[in-house]
Amino acid sequence: MKDENKTKKKLIDELVGLRQRITNLEKSETERKRMEVAVREAHRYAESIVETVREPLVVLNVDLKILSxxxxxxxxxxxxxxxxxxxxxxDLGDQQWDIPRLRTLFEEILPKNTKFDNFEVEHNFPIIGRKIMLLNARRIYRKDIGMQMILLAIEDITERRQREEELKKLSEELARSNTDLRDFAYVASHDLKKPLQSIEGFAKLLARRYKGKLDAKADEFIEYIGSGVKRMQMFIKDLLEYSQVGAKEKKFKPTDCSGVVQKAVGNLQAAIEESNAVVTYDELPTVMADTPQMISLFQNLIDNAIKFRGEEAPRVHISAERKGDEWVFSIRDNGIGIDPKDSERIFGMFQRLHGSTDYPGTGIGLAICKKIIERHGGRIWLESETGKGSTFYFTMPCMQ
Structure with a gap:
């Protein structure tokens, strides 16, 4: 009887154990099915992400195999x-992504939750040929199913790099052309000075020896020669200054604009007294600039205001206002003004709106101003109406 009870107990234990194993198998099967559903869901999730983006995207699993x-x-x-x-x-293509450094970056993403940006690969790819690609990778984690993946974005920058190279070559060619042109202007200006000095000298000699001894026409012709030489000398001086604006690569230094305007006004003292002009200015800021070029800038703009005056004595006022990270300077006058349609054209080389007999000049002064301002990282413009004066504005970056 005792043995029979032991046998029954053993049988019951075996049945209980079998039931437990069946239950565990059922749980395992349920878990397996759940994981299959989770993996399918992860695939769909990955696909839903990558299909919405225009650039090539790849989703990798923990083994660095491609999910989608x-x-x-x-x-x-x-x-x-x-x-x-x-x-x-x-293993893709001809193993173009099998790069030691790239392997290290990929294999650190999931364990260390890292990322990488702009990893450059230049390769002769199968079918599509030599390309330059930028790779960016991130970890993606699905908390609801406890699954992590890697999102790899690939950007083809081949055309952009080609355009950059072409732009670089064009910039270098332009720089060489500008240098050649600047050198030509410099040499030509210097070479023209001596012949002009000779002409001027002989014209003065003719005037001294023969003025009043020949007919009236001869005196007039001699005067034409003298005035023509003066205009040409002025033209050469302005052309030389224009050509040297970009060549004078002096380092910018803190420049007190009030002091600059004071020097410019001093240089124009004769013209100011002759025209009874009044030049006033507010307290002006200190900016990082090439001081001699700033003097030239203000001198040109003030001289322009005095030259193009109306019937009243010239009144010129200079002020500056800070706007964000730049200073906006203004030079306001009560002169003859210009038609608004010409407000951009006047900054071009040799642009004149009036005859040289009425208003002498070379048509280069405002072009010099524009070039100086652009070299300093600013911009220049004009607001004016005919008969109502003009206001020139230009900007300069604030000191950091």
Missing amino acids: ANRSFYNTFKVTPDETVGKFIY
Whole structure:
């Protein structure tokens, strides 16, 4: 009887154990099915992400195998899903992504929750040829199913890099052309000075020896020669100054604009007294600038205001107002003004709105101003109406 009870107990224990194993199997099967559903859901999730983006995207699992890629990836690399999904990232194509440094970056993303940006790969890819690609990678974590993945974005920058190279070459060519042109202007200006000095000398000699001894026309012709030489000398001086604005690569230094205006006014003292002009200015800021060029800038603008005056004595006022990270300077006058349609044209080389007999000049002064301002990182413009005076504005960066 005792043995029979032991046998029954053993049988019951075995049945209980079998039931437990069946239960565990059922749980395992349930878990397996749940994981299959989770994986399918992860695939759908990954696909829903990558298909919304125009640049090539790839989603990798923890083993660095490809879960999915978007249409842009297949179109860019001319491959099919069968050639891509399930493959190691390093096995794609002709192993173009199998780069030691890239391996390290990929393999650190999930364990260390790192990322990488703008990893550059230049490679002769199958079918599509030599390309330059930028790779960016991030960790994606699905908390609801406890699954983590890697999102890899690929940007083809081949055309952009080619454009950058072309732009660099064009910039270098332009710099060489500008240097050649500047050198030509400098040499030509210097070479023209001596012949003009000779002409001027002989014209003065003719005037001294023969003025009043020949007919009236002869005296007039001699005067024409003298005035023509003076205009040419002025033209050469302005052309030389214009050509040297960009060449004078002096380092900017703190420049007190009130002191600059004071020097410019001093240089124009004769013209100011002759025209009974009044030049006033507010307290002006200190900016980082090339001091001699700033003197030239204000001198040109003040001289312009005095030259193009109306019937009243010239009144010129200079002020500055800070707006954000720049100073806006203004030079206001009560002169003859100009038509608003000409407000941009006047900053071009050799642009004159009036005859040289009425208002002498070379048509280069405002072009010099524009070039100086642009070299200092600012901009210059004009607001004016005919008969109502003009206000020139220009900007200068504030000191940091």
